[in-house]
Amino acid sequence: MLTKRSTRLLSIILTTGLFLFAGAVHSAEKAAAAPAAKAAAPADPVVDYETVNLVYGYIVMTRTREGMEEGEVEAVVFPHWFHRIRFRCKVCHEDTFVTNKGENIVDMDQISAGEKCGMCHDGSVAWDPLECENCHYYPMEQLDAEAAPPPEETNPANLLFAGRSGKMAGRGDRRKPSGNAFKWGGGWQPRAFSMAGLPKDKYGLVDWIKITKNGMLLPKGSIDPDNPLYESPIHYAFDPDGEEDIEDMVIKVKSKTISEVLFPHTLHTWWLNCKSCHPKRFVRTAGDTPMTMREMSKGKYCGECHGKVAFPLEDCEKCHNREKVAACKASDDCTFDD
Numbered sequence: 001m002l003t004k005r006s007t008r009l010l011s012i013i014l015t016t017g018l019f020l021f022a023g024a025v026h027s028a029e030k031a032a033a034a035p036a037a038k039a040a041a042p043a044d045p046v047v048d049y050e051t052v053n054l055v056y057g058y059i060v061m062t063r064t065r066e067g068m069e070e071g072e073v074e075a076v077v078f079p080h081w082f083h084r085i086r087f088r089c090k091v092c093h094e095d096t097f098v099t100n101k102g103e104n105i106v107d108m109d110q111i112s113a114g115e116k117c118g119m120c121h122d123g124s125v126a127w128d129p130l131e132c133e134n135c136h137y138y139p140m141e142q143l144d145a146e147a148a149p150p151p152e153e154t155n156p157a158n159l160l161f162a163g164r165s166g167k168m169a170g171r172g173d174r175r176k177p178s179g180n181a182f183k184w185g186g187g188w189q190p191r192a193f194s195m196a197g198l199p200k201d202k203y204g205l206v207d208w209i210k211i212t213k214n215g216m217l218l219p220k221g222s223i224d225p226d227n228p229l230y231e232s233p234i235h236y237a238f239d240p241d242g243e244e245d246i247e248d249m250v251i252k253v254k255s256k257t258i259s260e261v262l263f264p265h266t267l268h269t270w271w272l273n274c275k276s277c278h279p280k281r282f283v284r285t286a287g288d289t290p291m292t293m294r295e296m297s298k299g300k301y302c303g304e305c306h307g308k309v310a311f312p313l314e315d316c317e318k319c320h321n322r323e324k325v326a327a328c329k330a331s332d333d334c335t336f337d338d
Helices: 004-033 066-071 080-084 108-112 142-149 180-186 189-194 208-214 265-271 293-298 327-329
Strands: 057-061 075-079 136-137 249-251 260-263 320-322
Touching: 066 075, 066 142, 075 080, 136 142, 208 265, 265 320
Parallel strands: none
Antiparallel strands: 057 075, 075 136, 249 260, 260 320
């Protein structure tokens, strides 16, 4: 028999249960009546590899990609600057490697036989070819992602900044880098650059001309110990009066407003073999090689190196540094032919 106290307690429990049940039914009805929720936006693709930063002058080598994938190794990164501080260009070009990117076929059979990279990477001059990850470390996934076409721009606010080609022509913001040279110089740099205190140009890139001038680095001119250039005891010296050397030449520009080009032939022959340039890229007769900046920007003529491993083409005054004479400025023909 229930007591008065038990009856009151039971009443409270039943009332509470009814309230909870009614609330659950109401929530269910409300959810059923509500419109279906929008599907969640697809998540950004997951990058399951560690991206690699490239510095100006790095070259990713993929000519033998099929073999790399069969060997389960990543693409090769060739640090051009790392080799340039040790050797002059003529050590490798053109006898061992031609300077056209993609034209050199390099495989492990050649390297193991002491050819191509194996001329130095034999365990004595440099590490042996068993140290795979020292060269093979650029993710194939990153390579494919960079080769994929960018998504089509649909934002009208951004389309306003597209040029005739449909590519972004800049945002008009002086607080941000303008041009690739500033982006390269302001981007990631090897720790060795800052620790070594190498001089930089106005873009923040290593100034190889200053390094060559002050003898800060003495890259070898040969890998043969019996060759006089092996020790490289003398660095290239500019004329103390600041004038051009006897082998340097002035290239005249067909413009009244743009300064002439002083081509430091002596400096180039200190770094390079003559056949790196002649006659494939430049005929030996002065004035017989028509050059334009448009062609250079496409990687021809001086653009074979400048804009890739030597200072970028954006640094106009590095080349256009000889003032025109007054007679030329006043004439209709600025070629000095007469």
